[in-house]
Amino acid sequence: MVLARIWSVALFGVDGIPVEIEADIGGGRPRTQIVGLPDAALNEAKDRVRAAVRNSGLAWPDQLVTFALSPAALPKGGAGYDLALAVAMLVADQKLPPDPFHDTVLVGELALDGRLRMVRGVLPCLLAARRAGLRRAVVPESALAEASLVHGLEVLGAANLGQVLAWAKGDVEALCPPGQGDTYPTTAPPDLVDVVGQPEARWALEVAAAGGHNLLLAGPPGTGKTMLAKRLPGLLPLLSREQALEVTAIHSVSGDLSPDAPLVAVPPFIAPHHTTSVAALVGGGVGIAKPGAISKAHFGVLLLDEAAEFASDRLEALRTALEEGEIRLARRDGVVTYPARFQLVLATNTCPCAPPRETDCVCTPITRRRYLSRLSGPLLDRVDLRVRMRPITAMSRALDVAPEDTATVRARVRQARDRAVHRWAARGWRTNAEVPGPSLRRDFALPRETTAILDRALTTGTLTARGTDRCVRIAWTLADLAGQPQPTSDHVATALEFRERRAA
Structure with a gap:
């Protein structure tokens, strides 16, 4: 018995x-x-x-x-x-x-x-x-x-x-209870004030932080692509307790928690090397799959630096997770689902030789096209904001006006996010990037004259239906940053301009 x-x-x-x-x-x-x-x-x-x-x-x-x-x-x-x-x-x-x-x-x-x-x-x-x-x-x-x-x-x-x-056996003091308080030290993220010049890229970073949008930074080496990407988590609001527990559970399963800071209270920043495997990126293993980099970046930022150096199968594996906010992995012992609602930041050079000045490029047009073709159309269609970065000039370094710091930009981002949360709270969405396309078109439809430019882009084939929904989401974010109740035609045009910028 x-x-x-x-x-x-x-x-x-x-x-x-x-x-x-x-x-x-x-x-x-x-x-x-x-x-x-x-x-x-x-x-x-x-x-x-x-x-x-x-x-x-x-x-x-x-x-x-x-x-x-x-x-x-x-x-x-x-x-x-x-x-x-x-x-x-x-x-x-x-x-x-x-x-x-x-x-x-x-x-x-x-x-x-x-x-x-x-x-x-x-x-x-x-x-x-x-x-x-x-x-x-x-x-x-x-x-x-x-x-x-x-x-x-x-x-x-x-x-x-x-x-x-x-x-x-009765010794109640043999085991120790936890200490008092649940506040843990956090490392301050890099400050945006360190980035010189690049006003378009800084604006795109602010829009990405305010709406939870994906971002592509393309340009010559040394222009600040990686610096900007590393400063995105500092613009994001701290995680709520429910979000923090969800993220901490993922890091606990993967064995990444520190005993000194067991609670992940700030948006995580994950930047895998371009030689990473598919299993390390999206999750995998024998028996029951373990979480990958995209799940560790849940409610945070996933940076793919030198994105065009990643193998195509790694990049294409991200497509479903970007749409659904989760990844389903089938292995021998069962199918597990890991959350993966992250902001994707792609940083890439525009050609293999990547000279500091574009006029010094020795790559043929075919070589440049082959290099950037690793960022496929379906993947780029899921990237909301695309920025072409330019080399830093002596004039931009000598400007007397000091760049805005992270605290200043974060305050504007927080106000924009508060407007979005107030608008979507009844439906359970926290950011504009999470709003489904059908709800945007049916329940929060914009006037026909406001979105006329998107209709023309659809007609000419320069924009897909998914891209149209993403343009509308960006427009709502631009309106939130401007403190306006809904997007105008100028906001929609700006959103379309962000999406039409190519890496090359």
Whole structure:
């Protein structure tokens, strides 16, 4: 018969699923077995847990020990079940009372000497435990700051298995609670005041920040493309608590969280190298797919620097995520969905030789066309703002007027975003870039004379239907920045001009 039941959590993408661990002792020759679709790392837990229990001063039963993990049909992996397995066996062996673990979830990896080690995905695990009605969680001390982000759940930290045993036997001070306060240090982003010249690009960056639009910066090397892109996160508003938890859960699953700053409170900035693989960019792996760069950039900025150097399959893999704000990945053990609502910034030279002055270019027209053709039409159709950057001149460097700093521009962006949130709040949208095309055309349709220029562009084939919707979204952002109730024909014309600018 089953002698013990202990709770842990399995990760499936960024979602947690409570797992009931049952332990039974006896009924066969001495050995330890785990049933319930464990992977190799979980199967190895038998040896880790046995050594941890023995080195904590207790004996392992000289009988058959069977662990059953339910739901049995769910694949389970990783070392996060170690603590729950050890406690389940000790409760079944009547060395620990079962009552303290009735509504408690246990997460943590055990070292051979009984120390508790950090595991990935503590935040989504505890969020799932709270949804399931569990009231308490025991985690490694190193994960205590991350675990304390989950409100409505009593969280306790343990340095080793011995402390958990002492707490279960009545020593209420054996485990430590989280510290007070949930504010964590953040690094100040680079300031926009450092960028010299480039008024068109600075304006496009402000529009992109105000409306959540995608951006293409093209031009010779050394003109500030990367500098501008790195300053975009500083113009964006801080994440709400719900957004921060969602982003933090992704970074927790991928193992990128710092113990000193467990909450991702600012929009993330991710800039993968152009040699990155498709799996690293959009997510992948064996069994259950792991999140990629586009999911780590959720509610933030994804910069593809030297975009034309990326392989075409990497760039084309972004197209669905740009439209839907999520990525669905099918692997051997199931299909997982990761959120991926990011702002894409493409920065590229206009030719392979990329001289500081365009007049010095030695590339043939075919070479230039082949180089830029890696940015395909369907991908560029999803990029709202396109800016052609020019070389910095001595005149622009000698201007007496100091450039605007990030704080000044961010204030205008915040006001524009507040107008957009007020307008779309009833429908659940936060930025103009999120508004579906049908709603723009049906519920918030602009007068025919305002959008006449878009109708002409559609007729001549210079603009697609998707491009038309994106022009209207940009026009709404321009109106928000100008403090006007709805776009005018000038705003629509400016939006179309942004989209008609090519890299070459």
